[in-house]
Amino acid sequence: MRVHICAVGRLRTGPERVLFDDYVTRFDRTGRAHGLGPATLIEVEDKKGGGMSAEATLLDRVIPQGAVLAVLDERGKEITSPEFADTLAGWRDAGRSDLALVIGGADGIAPELRARADFALSFGRMVWPHMLVRVMLAEQLYRAASILAGSPYHRV
Template identity: 55%
Template structure:
């Protein structure tokens, strides 16, 4: 299974957020090999026409792998523990779908119809987070999920 991050906005090449995402993605790539998973890449979009969440949704849809599972990051989504997310990923891998994309909206969130079309909606809790930090947090959670499933001591619960 290939795991993707799809997000509104671009992380600057020399930003702290870019460095953290790159670090966790690299760790995920190594930790997930025994699971047969790999990082499928990041897809960043900018809505230069000012279409808001609806315009961003159209750009995001174009970058999603065909036939892949879509997980929208949404404050109204399900809240999972890290072990529960790991099990959810294992279950998605077992379905045989080749890709899962975690989709992160911009400052105004994701369009409601886009979220409704998704296979799953995931929340990082009741607080609202900046989309740049959500990308860092999801990259870390993907790495954590892989270490949980492979028995690495990274996750201490």
């Protein structure tokens, strides 16, 4: 199952980019044998300042047709890492070939896009910088692949 991280804004060179790239590389290596990956980052930018609605339109254009649509949203479901791994495995085992994980901009995800989502995931009730959320998501993807592989990376 290909993973598309669809995000508003550009992740520039710096420590967040280094961490993100490292975890995506680890996910790709670990997930491949388990039917997960590759993971790609697709970035969109609303240069005209149209807000959440304009961002939703841009995101909608890059979400693959037929993909599982999962949004990262503070109102989403809080799950454990093993539950996240099971969720990914469930979509994979159901024959879903693409997963779009959507990260909104500073104001979040437009309600109309959020309403279409198959799943809403929360990293807690706190608000996180969307650039840092990319790193956290990439790490959780790697952790999920490691759990499914039986690797000792995830410890309870």
